[in-house]
Amino acid sequence: ANSMDRVISLLENMYENPMTTQQIAELMDFDLRQSDYYFNAGRYLGLFEKNADDGQKVVSLTALGNRIFRLNYKKRQLKLVELILEHRIFADFFDVMMETGEVPDKKEIADEMRALHVCNEGQVARRASSVAGWLKWIGNLMKL
Structure with a gap:
């Protein structure tokens, strides 16, 4: 998960729209294994979580992820930097x-x-x- 821009893109796409790892792979145009890398990157920062929904695992934003999404661009980027530097x-x-x-x-x-x-x-x-x-x-x- 080398691209923070892709982590941010997932943050934006999952706001009010939880996704399966298959849907993430399709959205980001990469294989299923890579969708797990990006989920784990977001989880590492406290942004993403997996829950069971109708018998399948669904990735969604945590409360922190939702708060960060709603920040303006500059504050969002600064908060992401802060989370990384923790x-x-x-x-x-x-x-x-x-x-x-x-x-x-x-x-x-x-x-x-x-x-x-x-x-x-x-x-x-x-x-x-x-x-x-x-x-x-x-x-x-x-x-x-």
Whole structure:
């Protein structure tokens, strides 16, 4: 889930319109496995949840996700940045980014993820790529 823009797009599309992971995959034009990645990214930030509805799992916005959706653009983006930076791996590398002006490379991120025991070894490379993508998104916001 490297693209924060896609997480935001899901936030916008699921407002008052819960979706199955199949519907998410169709909307975003990717396979079913990827829809789980983006659901989990939104869940990590406290935006999305899964519930049973008529015997199938449906993804919807949490109360926090609904509140964030209703914010104006600038406040929404700032709140998303705040949610991201609540997680140490992002906060630490945001500080590095502010000092260097560069998004850290994925190897450096992966090494720090291992040191912090953020996830298991099989997920490190994928998650390091997501961390880099989200940090890049934050960096691009700061250029606006």
